[in-house]
Amino acid sequence: MHHSIEIEHLSFSYPDGHPALRDVSLRIAPGEKVALVGPNGAGKSTLILHLNGILRGEGRVTVCGLPVEEKNLGRVRAAVGLVFQNPDDQLFSPTVFDDVAFGPLYQGLPPAEVERRVTSALAAVKMEAYARRVSHHLSVGEKKRIAIATVLSMEPEVLVLDEPTAGLDPRARRGLIHLLRDLPMTMLVSSHDLAMVRELLPRMVIMDEGRIVADGPTAELMKDEQLLEAHGLEKM
């Protein structure tokens, strides 16, 4: 059996020479739900972009048994669903339907299957009635749900979310937490929302300055006040 995500000794520097990841190794088993926390600029988003080959650094990244390299990119991107922080970046099509259909269309699925995928993805985020709507006129919470639907329609094995609760009001946040709780796939969630992390994600990985500084059960790490404080996090 393979791991959902296997990262070995990954290092990456941005073109301006600024090192963003330094020797990162991480394994996530199928079905695991993992939080990725740490201060701004710790390298969380950079790490996420490596998971489907948008950025490629030195080291090995394997996703669902597939090494992330040029010839596998298509399959890797089908296996890992990336939900970006700003839904306005993710929803680029004229209508909600077009956006949710984008991934399946690029997988080359037949039209009937595309329709089925869109319907079931929208049903999973409880937004069936929004298919013909125009993304611009939706609220942030609604956009966030649609953004998740746009990757659910690709039926990925791993769901990776960047700051899913940022900018949501308490009700939208609660709805989103329930939605994520009910999704069965492997999950890696980058977040500053430690309350959500504690509620939803049993394992926690803390990053700081491009390194993984702690990795363990959320409940235990949350108790370690010194560790949290050293990396700009607050004890809940």
Place this chain on the structure above:
Amino acid sequence: MHLHFLDPYQPRNSPVHALDARLKFVLTLAFILTVSLTPAGAWPVYILLLALVVSAEVLSGLGIGYVQKRALLALPFVLAALPVIFTLYGRPLFSLPIGGWTLTASVEGLERFVSVALKSWLSMQAAVVLAAATQFPELLQAMRAVGIPRLLVAMFGLMWRYLFVLVDEALRLMRARAARSAWGTEAGKRSGGSVAWRARVTGGMAGSLFLRAFERSDRIYVAMLARGYDGEVRALPLPPLRAAGWFLLAAGLTLFGLLLIFAYAFWG
């Protein structure tokens, strides 16, 4: 902050709204083509064309007033045709002495000018009805269906999608500036700074808007890549046109053809 007024679509429950967007798109284009091919001075044909577009306005439930207000947008472009009154040779109408020059207006010139004005007015009305009675995504599908290159259609779609986001962004910037543009508490001191300083601030805002748009385009591209984008634009096939649709299309195109033949037979 949210912008709705940019979207020309006006939701109504009308047969024009319900019509297949592909039909509306093709018929509107054909109408505009007919209007521009109609020879100058074919007044009865213009009246018939006006009757057609006004019927569409009434049928669409938008109201003639709404469409006329929007059609006024064409007015400045009509002014560009004004010199034609004086440059076309023909029977002199009147003369305007300007300095050492004399401008002579001709009947033919005037006729040409009025025709150009009518043409742009008619075409504008048709375009307004199309834009107000068709949702933009449907219009994009229609463009794709008639064979406009997919990449171009995709660019229209992205532009339309992010125009709103950009305008919102600009409004937020301006609001942030307004929120910090206070009056000084010291009496007698003029607030607002010099014109040059304010110009610099505005320039900085324009620059930052550009940079943000640029960075956003990068993030959008990454989001597209993440879902498998490979440079090819793909879309679901559209349902075939029904028999009634084909009939309407044929009837409309025949009518436009007949109008043109009529116009050329008598005024061509």
